[in-house]
Amino acid sequence: MSYRLLFGFVLSLVLQFSLVLSNPPGLNIGFYQYTCPKAEVIVRDEMTKIISRVPSLAGPLLRMHFHDCFVNGCDGSILLDSTPGSPSEKESIPNLSLRGFGTIDRVKAKLEQACPGVVSCADILALVARDVVFLTKGPHWEVPTGRRDGTRSVKDDAVNNLPPPFFDATRNLYQFFIPKGLDAKDQVVLLGGHTLGTSHCSSFASRLYNFSGTMMADPTLDKYYVPRLKSKCQPGDKTTLVEMDPGSFRTFDTSYYRHIARGRALFTSDETLMLDPFTRGYILRQAGVAGYPAEFFADFAASMVKMGNMQVLTGAQGEIRKHCAFVN
Template identity: 60%
Template sequence: MALAKHFVVVFALLFVFNSCSGQRLKLRYYRKTCPKVEAIVKRETTRIITRAPTLAAPLLRMHFHDCFVRGCDGSVLLNSTRRAQAEKDAIPNQSLRGFGAVDRVKSAVERKCPGVVSCADILALVTRDAVSVLNGPFWKVPLGRKDGKVSIAAEALTNLPPPFFNVTQLKASFASKGLNSKDLVVLSGGHTIGTSHCSSFSSRLYNFTGRGDSDPALDSNYAARLRRKCSPTDVTTLVEMDPGSFKTFDEDYFALVAKRRGLFTSDSALLADAKIRAYINRQVATKGSTFFKDFAKSMVKMGKIGVLTGNNGEIRKRCAFVN
């Protein structure tokens, strides 16, 4: 009982700390020190995504993975050292792409404003602009994050929700970061862009319960189609998460989930919660009437998780290395 009370107190303090840190972020934070930073980031990101639209989803995922481990401090960008393995080399992050794109944008900003803009802020801006290029929503990004100096692979394993989580586990994972059920379903809508390796969902296709069957929560026709693409041991083939429009940010994800065609267990799991299911059905019925607005709001909220501001952290010269 005492341990439970202690956990509640610690959780509450962490949430308050995260919220207060997020409140220290502000719009136009660099208006005096680097007034053209957003224009530079937008220009470079637009060039990158126009040439390689499939990078938008990995960048969105990278921002999510960064914020869920130690907060939005750019720790996912750090390289491993001889002494310690960094987050980017943890199993959930080994499929991340786009580090070179972030470095390219950082270099462009450094040329104009050396030592001023953090990698954590650049990642937040790049993510916003990458989504926008694919016809997604645009949101104002509060800035002022500092870069962390610590990156631990094991923390990625314990903080990132895996694709096989059920809805109770997903809600608990998001709640631990100050995000609610609506944030969960809205941010899951980011699966409207991008691809996934077969290995991330093949357990749903083969021998799901030990009887050589597929996951009953997955539409049988869709499961059959996926089996034609993915063998049980396939670790290289990529499958579109939103077939037919995986390079366009839209509301189609919710229609797929409603039809039991969400690619991951965590997608299908959303239907198990009545309020989340109601949100999904509402987006389907109204063709995503509020999705873009909701997504923008949840992204701003997520971008404030556990940020370092003021005298905490640093402004890295290169995103993969501490100064």
């Protein structure tokens, strides 16, 4: 722990220094310093309790921040409930497998008790994502805060902005990452987030049973891994969960890159990162005996801050929701 804290401290200094100039206006580290000085401690304490009781929530909560940010920016819109006749982002197919909304409500309730109407739901998502990574033995980083909450949440926006697992990495890069200001390095680094959590069989079953209409398995999947996956996932299975980083799916580390390097990534979006020389090089370096966790941790922290700064609402824009599921 002390090594990670020291590492986190040094990383924070470097990041703070380099980000002071690059944070969007209105977003800064320690935004709640005067208005809600304990905000980050409250989030950390609550998340420590929750993850120690339900460690499987770490993955979905990290994923939730990504699903928030990629759809019209990090504005907490993923948290809004549908209203009559207007299905919200929550109802889109990629979001049906998200979990952890109750956790966000619980953290928000604690913050409302301490400082009513001050801390945005969008910031809570960013802080919770940072904390679940740290609590699963990953890096710690300073999160620029000051995001405000949006009022629009539309189901089709999520479908149109979230990359699907069956597209290849190049298509996802040009269609989804680059237009949002993220590059190939951010892509290979952020997909390292698949070191945590699980996937439903249905998210990759076509690679096992009917790849590109061939009625065969995807030939790029490790041929020894296919029968193991088939034994877990029968055709049509919509409920079984499979670890994405088997052996350490509750620990944030470099081992997911070893699975990609061996043809054992569950998704085409991840496996095809091996086709591009740059992303392949990154994966192979991290897939070495011990990987380069210090490099991956620093890169992940930097890319998370970059992703978390996308299209944020600040200043007088948006609002601070009282309850994360409803606009005020």
